[in-house]
Amino acid sequence: MSEHSPLLPVPHATDVHAADAHPLVRRGRPALVDPATLVACALDLFVEKGYAATRLEDVALAAGVSKGTLYLYFDSKAALFAAVVRQGLVPALAGGEALLDSHRGSGADLMRELLWGWWRLIGATRLGGLPKLMVAEARNFPDIAELYHREVMARGCALIRRAIDYGHARGEFRVAGDPCTVQAVMAPLLLRVLMKHSFGCVDHAAPADDPSAAAQAESTDIAASIEFVIRALEHD
Amino acid sequence: MSEHSPLLPVPHATDVHAADAHPLVRRGRPALVDPATLVACALDLFVEKGYAATRLEDVALAAGVSKGTLYLYFDSKAALFAAVVRQGLVPALAGGEALLDSHRGSGADLMRELLWGWWRLIGATRLGGLPKLMVAEARNFPDIAELYHREVMARGCALIRRAIDYGHARGEFRVAGDPCTVQAVMAPLLLRVLMKHSFGCVDHAAPADDPSAAAQAESTDIAASIEFVIRALEHD
DNA sequence: TTATTAACTGAACATTCAGTCATTAAAAGC
């Protein structure tokens, strides 16, 4: 047995593909598949069907490879799941942190930008399926849940907390960024994305026939949710 | 094959146990197990491990019976799942509807009572695991998701909407009960209960060693969340 | 051309588990 954690990709994959700056000329057959593609396909299927109901053969099929090829890049199904979470979260939070550092306007505007940015970069993309996936599987994969909690939730909460503190320091917000307020601020958007990826097909509120109208209605709802929480933050 | 829906309990169970007022004297061996116990055990395990990761043998073991006995009461695992949802939701909403009809005070007080009641009757009990379960499995069980959406979510939303309208009609609330506001009002509590049943063991915010202190902190957080949304509803 | 290396394949294997059923147990009627 290898001495690596079973939730990490096998080393050769990391060496050959992730660190592409290999100085030597490669030998042998060139790779046909990018492991990032496998992870992206796995994310889609995990989000759509759940972890257990997703067959590795379907992931492979979606990526245009065979089932065996998956095992060249990931030790196990759980390792693939871990990669899905890791790959999803790494690029997702940097933007928000940069935004917060550069902002100079009002607290309400900062909060609007943060929440809209979260929706654009995560809520409205395929990454929006990750929260549902983690809620569903956190108890079955404590290691991955801990990673997600530490690297995504904690960092996201810290971001919101700093934004609330910013508005509080300027005298615009009634409260400072305690954990409970932070959760209440994120709650409407988080719940929205959770519902979208679970009851989305059941909920008949949106006109399913016209995707552009649905997107329009969604934007309106997001805006309303954001204004709702800002109203709760601001002074009377 | 029976002509009943596969998601309904087998008829004999309903006849013999649910309708206990059978006039005839029963013959044969008396039942040792109450199907409600099976459903309760299934709820616990489904919530803890997820639908797929829960083995029927474990459900049976938790209820003190054998796997075969489960099939005397439920046609399949999916039927057991449906019973879990159905049994959970039936008694859960009546209280809220009665409360709303009898209330005469301010809109904010009504909202406090409603949300606290929801927390006491659902959020803080084993039923609080149902939302997580449904979020996780809605796509895999469209029938059950539709049932849950129609009988739980829609009715719960209607309740909140009427409470907002009540406060709005009295001139206390800024807005009427549009669907988006309703969701924003429920969001903090719903998200809290979702997190409790997924990341609950990972989140180190609460002191896990002292359950009474944890319950105390939880009550404080619920109260803060409720006041947060009421503040967003009320006039400036 | 031939050897070597790496990527890839898919049939076979091993395991897990929902669902079945022949059997046993416990009650009531005769």
Next chain:
DNA sequence: GCTTTTAATGACTGAATGTTCAGTTAATAA
């Protein structure tokens, strides 16, 4: 006691699927 009826059991089965690996393909190096 004997029969009938219902409850309960747990070993068994079959299908699904995660995992493995001997073999194949496609590239470079000699």
